[in-house]
Amino acid sequence: MTDGPTHLLERLIQQRVTLTLKDSRHLTGKLLGVDEHMNLVLDDAEETTPDVTRHLGRVVLRGSNVVSLNAPQGGGPSS
Amino acid sequence: MTDGPTHLLERLIQQRVTLTLKDSRHLTGKLLGVDEHMNLVLDDAEETTPDVTRHLGRVVLRGSNVVSLNAPQGGGPSS
Amino acid sequence: MTDGPTHLLERLIQQRVTLTLKDSRHLTGKLLGVDEHMNLVLDDAEETTPDVTRHLGRVVLRGSNVVSLNAPQGGGPSS
Amino acid sequence: MTDGPTHLLERLIQQRVTLTLKDSRHLTGKLLGVDEHMNLVLDDAEETTPDVTRHLGRVVLRGSNVVSLNAPQGGGPSS
Amino acid sequence: MTDGPTHLLERLIQQRVTLTLKDSRHLTGKLLGVDEHMNLVLDDAEETTPDVTRHLGRVVLRGSNVVSLNAPQGGGPSS
Amino acid sequence: MTDGPTHLLERLIQQRVTLTLKDSRHLTGKLLGVDEHMNLVLDDAEETTPDVTRHLGRVVLRGSNVVSLNAPQGGGPSS
Amino acid sequence: MTDGPTHLLERLIQQRVTLTLKDSRHLTGKLLGVDEHMNLVLDDAEETTPDVTRHLGRVVLRGSNVVSLNAPQGGGPSS
Numbered sequence: 001m002t003d004g005p006t007h008l009l010e011r012l013i014q015q016r017v018t019l020t021l022k023d024s025r026h027l028t029g030k031l032l033g034v035d036e037h038m039n040l041v042l043d044d045a046e047e048t049t050p051d052v053t054r055h056l057g058r059v060v061l062r063g064s065n066v067v068s069l070n071a072p073q074g075g076g077p078s079s
Numbered sequence: 080m081t082d083g084p085t086h087l088l089e090r091l092i093q094q095r096v097t098l099t100l101k102d103s104r105h106l107t108g109k110l111l112g113v114d115e116h117m118n119l120v121l122d123d124a125e126e127t128t129p130d131v132t133r134h135l136g137r138v139v140l141r142g143s144n145v146v147s148l149n150a151p152q153g154g155g156p157s158s
Numbered sequence: 159m160t161d162g163p164t165h166l167l168e169r170l171i172q173q174r175v176t177l178t179l180k181d182s183r184h185l186t187g188k189l190l191g192v193d194e195h196m197n198l199v200l201d202d203a204e205e206t207t208p209d210v211t212r213h214l215g216r217v218v219l220r221g222s223n224v225v226s227l228n229a230p231q232g233g234g235p236s237s
Numbered sequence: 238m239t240d241g242p243t244h245l246l247e248r249l250i251q252q253r254v255t256l257t258l259k260d261s262r263h264l265t266g267k268l269l270g271v272d273e274h275m276n277l278v279l280d281d282a283e284e285t286t287p288d289v290t291r292h293l294g295r296v297v298l299r300g301s302n303v304v305s306l307n308a309p310q311g312g313g314p315s316s
Numbered sequence: 317m318t319d320g321p322t323h324l325l326e327r328l329i330q331q332r333v334t335l336t337l338k339d340s341r342h343l344t345g346k347l348l349g350v351d352e353h354m355n356l357v358l359d360d361a362e363e364t365t366p367d368v369t370r371h372l373g374r375v376v377l378r379g380s381n382v383v384s385l386n387a388p389q390g391g392g393p394s395s
Numbered sequence: 396m397t398d399g400p401t402h403l404l405e406r407l408i409q410q411r412v413t414l415t416l417k418d419s420r421h422l423t424g425k426l427l428g429v430d431e432h433m434n435l436v437l438d439d440a441e442e443t444t445p446d447v448t449r450h451l452g453r454v455v456l457r458g459s460n461v462v463s464l465n466a467p468q469g470g471g472p473s474s
Numbered sequence: 475m476t477d478g479p480t481h482l483l484e485r486l487i488q489q490r491v492t493l494t495l496k497d498s499r500h501l502t503g504k505l506l507g508v509d510e511h512m513n514l515v516l517d518d519a520e521e522t523t524p525d526v527t528r529h530l531g532r533v534v535l536r537g538s539n540v541v542s543l544n545a546p547q548g549g550g551p552s553s
Contacts, residue, residue, distance in 0.1 A: 005119065041479050056544050166270060226258075386452065
């Protein structure tokens with residue numbers, strides 16, 4: 001299962017990703033770290049709403065609040 | 080239990096599937112990977128609503144947010 | 159505990175069952191597989207609402223979303 | 238802890254019990270089986286609302302949806 | 317940690333306690349048993365609302381629905 | 396990690412603390428015990444609302460309902 | 475995975491951080507401790523709303539209620 005979720009997340013480190021959280025917030029930032037609970041660390045994180053972009057700096061997210069992680073450029077060849 | 084949920088999910092890799100999430104979103108994409116928590120990776124993912132289709136690229140979904148996975152063509156002979 | 163929930167579910171494989179999900183959807187289909195988390199696989203699944211029946215094909219359901227499984231014909235003698 | 242919850246549930250097998258579920262439904266039926274997650278099997282189950290009684294046959298309930306189980310006759314001497 | 321929650325609950329067996337459940341119901345009854353998940357058994361249980369008291373007999377409660385247990389007389393000397 | 400959450404909670408035993416629960420209730424009482432799930436025992440507990448203070452006696456709280464514990468005097472020198 | 479979430483949290487000890495909780499509260503304080511469940515201890519904690527800042531002293535937070543932790547200054551060089 002070499003293209004499993006954990007493997008892909010590790011290949012995305014240092015790339016910019018967008019998260020959707022359970023409270024409907026969207027955060028974009030550079031992925032610095034991840035663990036097996038899908039706890040995540042973002043650097044240069046920004047929260048974007050239709051109205052405004054708020055700069056947050058470094059953010060640690062508890063995995064239980066993460067719905068999905070979107071990597072527009074993917075994580076290298078695999079498909 | 081050779082037709083159990085995990086076994087079937089692995090046979091669906093590289094097929095297009097449609098997910099229903101707890102927040103009522105529907106995502107369609109090619110299944111790239113899955114693990115025992117039902118964390119999933121989709122490639123060429125699209126979110127479809129009655130009004131619009133939004134292209135998302137590669138998406139990692141945390142299993143705890145997944146309600147069901149629908150594979151219109153099934154996963155090969157088994158029934 | 160030979161009539162425990164897991165034992166009964168395995169005896170229901172290949173029978174048509176109706177599921178009630180936490181999001182209030184009702185799905186009917188032939189039970190293909192089940193595991194210890196009550197993750198389920200249905201074949202020829204249909205979602206029925208008061209207004210319409212929608213054919214879904216093969217569906218994998220994450221057990222955490224399942225409220226109950228109703229087997230009108232039971233699973234063989236046991237009561 | 239010989240009067241613990243699991244012990245009592247096993248003594249209630251073959252008796253009629255009433256369940257309260259998280260979605261506020263009430264089900265009555267003969268308890269056929271139970272496991273350590275409080276997954277339950279009811280036979281001759283009926284769902285009762287103020288307006289109507291619906292016969293369901295055999296029902297498997299995922300323990301995580303069960304709030305409480307009421308056994309009007311108790312489970313034999315113990316108090 | 318001899319005054320920990322589990323230890324205290326065991327000392328409360330055979331006493332009348334009042335439970336607050338997540339669905340806001342209040343149940344009062346004699347505590348017959350408890351386990352490490354805070355699954356509880358009450359005897360002579362009553363559900364009390366501002367308007368009415370309903371006698372329930374013996375009730376098994378799944379710990380995940382319990383918010384708090386109130387023992388007006390405490391569990392013997394300890395404070 | 397000598398100032399970790401569990402360590403601090405143990406140092407707070409016998410002090411008055413205020414809890415915020417998921418159902419928005421606030422309880423104040425003397426902390427008698429705690430375990431690794433953050434199940435808690437309060438003595439001389441009081442529930443305070445803007446309108447009224449209700450005396451509850453001894454209360455056992457299931458950790459999964461606890462949001463935060465506030466100790467105005469801290470737990471001794473550590474900062 | 476040296477920049478994983480747990481590693482970063484430990485490097486943030488003694489720094490001021492801002493938490494977002496599931497009940498939408500925001501707390502700011504000096505991080506005193508953290509464990510593997512993301513249970514956290516804050517010192518000199520303040521709850522800030524658009525209208526008011528309330529001083530809370532020392533606060534223990536159960537990790538399951540934490541959505542995210544924001545460290546404006548990051549946790550030292552790593553990006």
